[in-house]
Amino acid sequence: MTVPSRMLSLVATAVASMASALAYPFLPKRIATHFDVDGQPDRYGSRASAAIGFPAMMAGITVVNDRLGTWPGGRDREDAESGVRARNQAVALIELSLLSAHLDTLANGTGLHADMSRVNRVVYGVLMIALGNVMPKLPRNGLIGIRTPWTMADPTVWERTHRLGGYLITAAGVVSLASLPATGKRAARLPMAAALGAIGVSAAYSYVAYTRRAR
Structure with a gap:
């Protein structure tokens, strides 16, 4: 993973983990962990699963992306490097979207209800x-x-x-x-x-x- 993308992924995972640690004492024992397209909760879980789930997923994605190396390759070196940059950017964006979803879940769990x-x-x-x-x-x-x-x-x-x-x-x-x-x-x-x-x-x-x- 290129340095800016890797740092962005690591920072997003760290922020998610810190947010979980700070919010955990204020979370109810049962919390909405997923919302449908209409913004209504359709899945519930324990506060432990809500606090750990997203950060663990984000850390796993970062590790897997690091292991992929130069995949998906390309017709030449420049093409391969472009593909790796695009993959890393896509992974960083996924990490940021997961961070947003995690923060929204914690906010709703602590009573700071968002639309x-x-x-x-x-x-x-x-x-x-x-x-x-x-x-x-x-x-x-x-x-x-x-x-x-x-x-x-x-x-x-x-x-x-x-x-x-x-x-x-x-x-x-x-x-x-x-x-x-x-x-x-x-x-x-x-x-x-x-x-x-x-x-x-x-x-x-x-x-x-x-x-x-x-x-």
């Missing part, structure tokens, strides 16, 4: 905008990205699809943030619909791009 529907939309929006900027830099690989039979078969189709997907997922993030003033279930579900639409259009485009190149 989880709006919190979710902020987290999803920022995450999608950041991922949209990372996607065009991803080299072709078998795990991360828009992996259709057509992107995996042609590196040019992969590049074009991820360039378009980057724009569309960024736009989906903007839609998520723009929906903050709205209330109700439709507004809460808008970010997921926008993200699925962006992925669906990108996947369809990969087929179109491949068939055009095959002519």
